[in-house]
Amino acid sequence: MNYNIAVIEGDGIGPEIVQASIRVMEAVGVRFGHRFSFQKVLMGGCAYDATGNPLPKETVDTCLASDSVLLGAVGGPKWDTLPGHLRPEAALLGIRKALGLYANLRPAQLFSSLASACPLRADIAEKGIDLIIVRELTGGIYFGERGRRQTKNGEEAYDTEAYSVKEIERIARVAFDLARKRKKSVISIDKANVLESSRLWRETVHATAKEYPDVAVSDMLVDNAAMQLVRNPSQFDVVVTSNMFGDILSDEASMLTGSIGLLSSASLGDGTRGLYEPIHGSAPDIAGKGIANPIATILSGALMLRLSLGLEQEAFAIENAVNSVLAKGLRTADIARTGEDTLTCSQMTDAVIACL
Ligand code: NAI
Ligand code: MG
Numbered sequence: 429m430n431y432n433i434a435v436i437e438g439d440g441i442g443p444e445i446v447q448a449s450i451r452v453m454e455a456v457g458v459r460f461g462h463r464f465s466f467q468k469v470l471m472g473g474c475a476y477d478a479t480g481n482p483l484p485k486e487t488v489d490t491c492l493a494s495d496s497v498l499l500g501a502v503g504g505p506k507w508d509t510l511p512g513h514l515r516p517e518a519a520l521l522g523i524r525k526a527l528g529l530y531a532n533l534r535p536a537q538l539f540s541s542l543a544s545a546c547p548l549r550a551d552i553a554e555k556g557i558d559l560i561i562v563r564e565l566t567g568g569i570y571f572g573e574r575g576r577r578q579t580k581n582g583e584e585a586y587d588t589e590a591y592s593v594k595e596i597e598r599i600a601r602v603a604f605d606l607a608r609k610r611k612k613s614v615i616s617i618d619k620a621n622v623l624e625s626s627r628l629w630r631e632t633v634h635a636t637a638k639e640y641p642d643v644a645v646s647d648m649l650v651d652n653a654a655m656q657l658v659r660n661p662s663q664f665d666v667v668v669t670s671n672m673f674g675d676i677l678s679d680e681a682s683m684l685t686g687s688i689g690l691l692s693s694a695s696l697g698d699g700t701r702g703l704y705e706p707i708h709g710s711a712p713d714i715a716g717k718g719i720a721n722p723i724a725t726i727l728s729g730a731l732m733l734r735l736s737l738g739l740e741q742e743a744f745a746i747e748n749a750v751n752s753v754l755a756k757g758l759r760t761a762d763i764a765r766t767g768e769d770t771l772t773c774s775q776m777t778d779a780v781i782a783c784l
Pocket of ligand 2: 676
């Protein structure tokens with residue numbers, strides 16, 4: 429098969445890590461008989477420098493015409509003083525909106541060979557961490573009615589959390605579909621003991637679950653979930669939650685795995701096209717030195733193969749190769765212990781390809 433991938437290298441280490449992921453996908457293509465056409469487009473600071481616009485129309489059009497989008501990272505100190513709408517972050521929000529992406533998926537996986545990087549007690553880490561948080565991305569309190577007003581007690585400010593049945597159903601379906609590709613279990617996280625929006629969330633998740641009789645669903649209150657992630661993270665597989673709870677819990681979960689250089693993410697909407705990127709930023713402090721860890725972006729490519737292109741075996745082959753490379757003790761600088769030999773970005777990529 430032929431697949432068209434729009435590629436946004438972005439700024440800082442973006443070009444190095446994206447190149448790594450492209451090379452790995454090409455190797456997968458050779459092994460499994462697929463052709464990937466990668467079309468590079470500008471976004472972020474580099475796009476502002478070249479065109480005066482951090483998100484040129486051509487970039488949006490190319491992404492809309494693609495099967496899926498791979499992104500490195502955007503931003504850096506050079507563009508920090510620009511007005512809001514010209515900053516690289518504005519382009520990120522803009523591309524998510526243009527592609528209609530309302531579900532943010534963040535896997536948090538602890539590689540057994542890196543278990544010592546886990547900040548949890550060894551007996552907890554040994555049970556393993558392999559979960560994925562499905563966060564609603566375009567609704568809830570971050571987008572609700574807000575303002576300030578005068579009351580008889582002085583000024584007050586308010587933000588409101590509103591979720592419609594439609595919004596909850598569509599994010600629940602993303603989670604249930606994903607659960608079918610994993611352990612067929614979903615934990616839905618809310619605050620239904622207090623919030624009316626959470627009660628509708630819970631009702632709707634369970635109503636939607638009826639379409640997925642093969643998937644087990646249970647609820648957990650968000651304060652308990654924050655505690656359980658630290659107490660026993662191995663109980664979680666697919667987690668679905670609202671925008672704000674997902675924002676907080678996904679950062680908590682990612683830190684359980686010890687390194688930002690290993691974690692991938694996906695943003696999905698209706699249809700199969702998605703935006704895939706590492707969770708880290710453009711790392712300006714190490715840009716151009718060739719020492720960035722490419723694994724987060726390589727694993728983002730694997731997620732794309734699985735979730736957007738339906739290439740499960742191919743995705744698994746990449747994940748397996750990454751696992752083997754780490755198990756052999758090969759390390760980039762960010763995950764090496766003092767005194768250990770380190771690989772450059774391209775050497776790590778070579779090692780993953782060799783394992784494929
Ligand atoms: P960052 O994630 O870029 O860097 C934090 C620390 O982690 C740095 O010390 C960096 O060297 C290290 N690091 C990150 N990725 C690494 C990798 N693959 N290998 C080895 N080390 C790695 O976060 P920071 O410094 O807060 O932000 C830098 C720029 O990136 C900012 O302009 C920020 O706005 C932008 N950013 C962009 C994101 C995106 O494009 N989605 C997400 C987060 C930040
Ligand atoms: Mg956050």
